[in-house]
Amino acid sequence: MNFRINWEALGIAASVACAIHCAVVPLFITSLPLFGVNIIHNVFVEVLLLGAAFVIGFSTLWHGYKKHHHHWGTLVPFSAAMVLFTVNQFVHFPYSSFLFVVPAVALIITAHMLNHRFCRKANHCHSTDCNH
Template identity: 30%
Template sequence: MKFPINSQLFDKVGMSASAACAIHCALLPIVLTLLPIVGLEFLANPMIELSMIVLSLALACIALSSAYQKHRRVLPFVILMLGFCFIALGHLIEGLESYLIPLGGLLIAIAHFINLKLTKSCSHHIQP
């Protein structure tokens, strides 16, 4: 039995995860010195960041690929790939890391938002 994938749910979760990633990356340099005092030093762990990236990528692949069957638009994929490119560049270019990585997370959240809007706008044309 094949279960239908609810791409709207994955888009909402993906937007939340991407936005959390962007906020995490934007605020981490500012509050890095306070983390040990508050007991949140685990947030500075590179594995947390990698986990957020992998989670965002997995959610995005599921949401965008299943929604593409409905709306047939590539714009969410383009914005998503641009977001992951910014994240990759942020890890490669030391001085721009605090700008590029949050921007990448924001672009991923925007890709989910656009995908969600496109899916909702064409859902009345789809027969179950």
């Protein structure tokens, strides 16, 4: 039985999970303290989620880079986005979330779209005529 991981799908799923987390958590702000649960603005939970998103997303893009297109244009915007997300966790001023999160999301979407495009374009790689 040959088991293969679809890294692009896993990266997209991680990004969607992150987006759902960011959208759903505010909905539970009023109810979680009633149950004694405090995960809102919990630095440990946020850093854990950022770390997981970085590992999964970077692995996805690294797979495309290493196995298919050899183009850094996917890893740089993704890494910049993760830096923006991390800065957003530790810098707080009015509209800081808007200034950091919106560009970060745009960069992550761009990185995954470029990775998909570069992988499709390099479909010939690792055949007999491939030179790398």
